[in-house]
Amino acid sequence: MRAPVQLAHASRLLNHGPTVLVSTIAGGRRNLMAAAWSMPVEFTPPRIAVVVDKNTYTREQVAKTGMLALNLPCRALADLTYTVGSVSGRDDPMPAEDKFDRYGIASFTGPALGLPLVEGCIGWLECRVIAEPHTEQAYDTFFVEVVSASSDTRVFANGRWMMDGRHPELHTLHHLGAGLFAVAAETVQGRVMAG
Amino acid sequence: MRAPVQLAHASRLLNHGPTVLVSTIAGGRRNLMAAAWSMPVEFTPPRIAVVVDKNTYTREQVAKTGMLALNLPCRALADLTYTVGSVSGRDDPMPAEDKFDRYGIASFTGPALGLPLVEGCIGWLECRVIAEPHTEQAYDTFFVEVVSASSDTRVFANGRWMMDGRHPELHTLHHLGAGLFAVAAETVQGRVMAG
Numbered sequence: 086m087r088a089p090v091q092l093a094h095a096s097r098l099l100n101h102g103p104t105v106l107v108s109t110i111a112g113g114r115r116n117l118m119a120a121a122w123s124m125p126v127e128f129t130p131p132r133i134a135v136v137v138d139k140n141t142y143t144r145e146q147v148a149k150t151g152m153l154a155l156n157l158p159c160r161a162l163a164d165l166t167y168t169v170g171s172v173s174g175r176d177d178p179m180p181a182e183d184k185f186d187r188y189g190i191a192s193f194t195g196p197a198l199g200l201p202l203v204e205g206c207i208g209w210l211e212c213r214v215i216a217e218p219h220t221e222q223a224y225d226t227f228f229v230e231v232v233s234a235s236s237d238t239r240v241f242a243n244g245r246w247m248m249d250g251r252h253p254e255l256h257t258l259h260h261l262g263a264g265l266f267a268v269a270a271e272t273v274q275g276r277v278m279a280g
Numbered sequence: 281m282r283a284p285v286q287l288a289h290a291s292r293l294l295n296h297g298p299t300v301l302v303s304t305i306a307g308g309r310r311n312l313m314a315a316a317w318s319m320p321v322e323f324t325p326p327r328i329a330v331v332v333d334k335n336t337y338t339r340e341q342v343a344k345t346g347m348l349a350l351n352l353p354c355r356a357l358a359d360l361t362y363t364v365g366s367v368s369g370r371d372d373p374m375p376a377e378d379k380f381d382r383y384g385i386a387s388f389t390g391p392a393l394g395l396p397l398v399e400g401c402i403g404w405l406e407c408r409v410i411a412e413p414h415t416e417q418a419y420d421t422f423f424v425e426v427v428s429a430s431s432d433t434r435v436f437a438n439g440r441w442m443m444d445g446r447h448p449e450l451h452t453l454h455h456l457g458a459g460l461f462a463v464a465a466e467t468v469q470g471r472v473m474a475g
Binding site for chain 2: 121136164201228237244245248261272277
């Protein structure tokens with residue numbers, strides 16, 4: 086069900102603007118937040134831009150390690166996505182706990198960088214930060230390069246999305262605001278017009 | 281039907297990762313291309329990052345004027361969106377023509393910057409480029425600030441999207457690849473989990 090994605094196809098996982106979960110680990114402590122704002126900037130090498138606010142605990146962790154993972158949640162994870170986007174890992178009442186423990190979120194270890202990846206997502210990208218201090222400071226924008234990618238082959242295989250309705254719970258989420266997500270529930274094939 | 285959007289709400293138009301049409305005008309000649317890769321980077325002031333490849337005619341026009349508009353197409357414009365993303369304005373067979381003329385695309389003039397905006401879209405943002413030569417060169421990424429925004433009030437009003445199925449043809453497009461678009465056809469409300 087989970088299979089590697091060729092790096093040349095990794096940016097396609099984010100081509101249509103889904104909301105992602107950013108996962109990190111630093112000093113043995115994991116964290117997880119939702120991020121509506123990300124986009125590919127290059128297919129080869131696979132590079133992504135993602136906004137991580139200065140106020141977040143994730144930002145502290147990324148500053149320490151220069152690594153983050155992007156996990157693609159699906160309709161079945163709408164509550165999880167909204168929850169980890171609403172609560173800071175810094176506010177955890179029990180220092181030994183993290184958001185994974187607190188909300189019973191299962192994870193597995195990324196093959197390239199050892200980052201915690203979220204079970205039940207449909208795509209996973211382990212990434213190294215390309216240091217760009219100016220854009221990180223001025224726009225909270227991190228440029229990262231994907232070093233490992235994988236997908237749930239029921240909806241993404243051979244470099245292509247298959248959102249044909251066979252697995253409606255596995256379609257991507259797109260945050261409209263205040264916990265309301267659009268779901269990429271249907272598709273339409275564009276045709277080149279005569280001109 | 282078309283109404284101004286407060287600048288504090290402008291970034292919400294792009295929060296869920298829709299594909300956009302980038303429109304420009306320079307030296308009296310208009311152009312229009314599709315861009316799957318854009319994201320907000322700030323709500324206030326409303327700032328957006330958008331990828332414009334070095335090979336595009338749009339890039340030449342933006343370099344001359346420092347301005348571009350982002351138009352949000354909807355399901356009804358899937359063919360138009362794929363078409364203007366597949367054909368370069370530079371290749372136009374008749375120098376007096378542009379893509380608007382060639383494909384019969386109606387436009388109106390933006391209120392702040394005079395940019396050509398596409399009729400039938402559901403959101404429009406006129407933007408000024410914030411000069412960032414390094415990220416433009418290294419990542420084809422332009423940071424822009426929105427100076428005017430408007431929306432089709434049937435689907436976006438008072439700073440909120442209403443994708444409740446009353447106007448399915450007006451839902452946003454999200455490019456999966458090769459002209460296949462996901463449509464933000466349904467919504468789901470996330471709830472904060474007990475933890």
